[in-house]
Amino acid sequence: MYRMPQRGWTRLALAFSCSLPMLCQAKPLSAAEQAFVGEYKQSSVDTLAQLLLTDDHTFCYSFMGGARDRLLAGHWQAVPGQASRIRLTEQRASQPLFPVLLSATPGEAGKVQFDFHGYSLSEANRPGFAIGTDENLPGALRPLFVEDKSSWSESYLTPALAKAQARYFYLGQLELTPSGQPGLLKVSQYPLKPGQQLRVGFDAAQAEALLDAEAELKRDTLYIQGGRFGHRQPAKAELVAQARESCIQPILANKPAPDSEPDSGTAGQMLKPLRQFTLPASALQGAVWFPEQAE
Structure with a gap:
């Protein structure tokens, strides 16, 4: 249903051919910026976070541990007038919060079935679902699962x-306020293509705020938003090439699919929200759509 990040940049880049102009035509670094380039690590008994700052103003961040791994990429720039600070962006x-795929399982003629992916939807905050017979937007969505569902x-x-x-069908989740209270119900409307099963999941990465943080270097130790992250180490050429191939280039080159209606007969194609x-x-x-607890 969704792509998981590769653990620890495990794919080794045997060669690196620069296909992105923004990576090939990077502005030369100042001496202060050069001091940031390298690898930083933060680890505990069951977690590992790695941050690689490259000399072309790009970065890769990898986190392994807990319920879900994370792999982020972006750009870093010096903070004007502050030689010891940079900003990570x-x-x-932009991808659908609720990925909806056409299933290879054939459906009954003139009918449709929804197959909800429980594991990924467990990361949504009170997901809701509704169907509609016309273009009028619904005033309510029914919860998919009981609130205290734990399995x-x-x-x-x-x-x-x-x-x-x-x-039409509608998928939504409750957004939380900064204090953790229920906010608005964010809803996406989709067109319905009868005759097949629709596989519905949740992309937790899309629900998270984009990383936009300041980092400061003190005596070769990096602090992000005031919290200590790790000590700077020179990055080996192998690691840099590896991160560029399996993290930085794929993420920075990833663009939303062009506007087009999916072919109702193509299994595996993702529906685009209207x-x-x-x-x-x-x-x-x-009433919840699925009131029973899973075994």
């Missing part, structure tokens, strides 16, 4: 729904 292509099945399958019941809108938190109401 993540770059990420998850791989798959939650709805009964087959007739085309007349669902020309629009996004918000509803008040109270709009998440009614």
Whole structure:
């Protein structure tokens, strides 16, 4: 349903051919900027975070541990007038918060079935779902699962729904305020293509705020937003090439798919949301779609 980052940049780049102009035509570094270039690590018993700052003003950040790995890339720039500070700015292509794929499983003619991917949706905050017979937007979404659900099945399958019941469908999750309270219900509208199963998941990376942070170098130790990250080490050429090939280039070159309607007969193709809108938190109401606990 979604791509997991490669652990520790495990693919080794045997050769590096620069295909991105922004990487090949980098502005030369000042002496103060050069002092930042290198590898930084932060580790505990069961986690490892790595940050690589390259000499072309790009970076790769890898985190392994906990429920989900992370792999980020972006650019770094010196903070004007402050030789010991830089700003890290993540770059990420905009992708659907709820990926919806056409399944290879054939459906009944004139009907559609939704197959919800429980593992990825467990990372959503109170996900909701609704169907509609026309273009009028719904005033409410029903929760997919009970609020205190703690165990998850791989798959939650709805009964087959007739085309007349669902020309459009809606997926949303509650956004949280800075204080952790329920905010607005962020909803995406999708067109319905009857005749197949639709596989629905959740992309937790898209729900996270983009990294935009200041870092300071003190005696070869990097501090990010005031917190100690790690000691600077020179990065080996192998590691730099490896990170460029498997982290920096793929992420910085990743662009959203062009506007086009998916072919209803192509398995594995992702549906594109028609629009996004918000509803008040109270709009998440009614009986849950899947009330049972997974075994």
